[in-house]
């Protein structure tokens with residue numbers, strides 16, 4: 640089904656002619672633009688409402704430009720937290736949070752510290768195996784991303800052309816090593832509750848990106864709803880049209896909010912939730928009402 644034929648919504652209809660993008664990244668995580676550059680691009684792309692949702696940091700909000708050209712843009716404060724639910728590494732978006740909130744800043748720092756520790760341990764293993772070039776790739780990611788987020792170390796080995804036998808040997812030998820343990824990660828309960836305490840709404844980012852089949856995806860959602868999740872990012876390029884329709888029904892049944900965004904990191908792509916005005920009308924007004932800055 641084409642997105643234009645998406646079954647029409649009971650969502651709070653925002654203004655039809657608005658252009659919204661609730662998922663973008665800057666240099667404070669793995670994006671290529673500074674907040675000022677990203678906002679300038681958003682203005683150029685005629686976006687009315689924007690959220691910067693860097694991975695595990697709100698640094699961009701401490702570095703927002705103060706002077707901008709005449710046309711206005713509304714900014715919804717946001718973040719994209721890395722956490723774990725039942726061994727699945729997922730991302731939770733937090734919108735409308737107080738970016739100065741102690742809990743948000745503390746947990747964001749904690750998540751980055753864990754990733755940095757894991758990456759450092761992993762790099763030392765690589766040096767032991769004389770895999771310095773893979774270690775350099777990891778180093779590069781640490782520098783750019785404040786750690787590795789959910790980047791799998793095994794994928795790092797595979798992507799760097801390490802032969803499967805060596806990868807397997809490393810995997811077996813170090814399976815209980817901190818670099819490979821999910822048990823030290825931050826869990827969804829904690830992240831959802833921190834977002835809530837900071838006045839925000841928690842949204843499951845891009846459900847289609849976790850390599851889960853539909854049954855597992857909705858099991859994951861059921862668990863998160865029980866933990867007080869507020870909504871789902873339906874409109875994201877990682878979600879197939881089929882999944883979007885299923886998510887739409889799920890959100891209606893469970894009275895969940897709906898969001899969308901480009902997940903812009905770099906390059907020439909236009910900002911604005913998948914650049915589709917139909918999608919913009921379906922994004923829940925409760926999220927847009929969380930905008931705090933007008934630049």
Ligand SMILES: [Zn+2]
Pocket residue numbers: 719730844845
């Ligand atoms: Zn993500």
Ligand SMILES: [Zn+2]
Pocket residue numbers: 662663664692719902
């Ligand atoms: Zn993202």
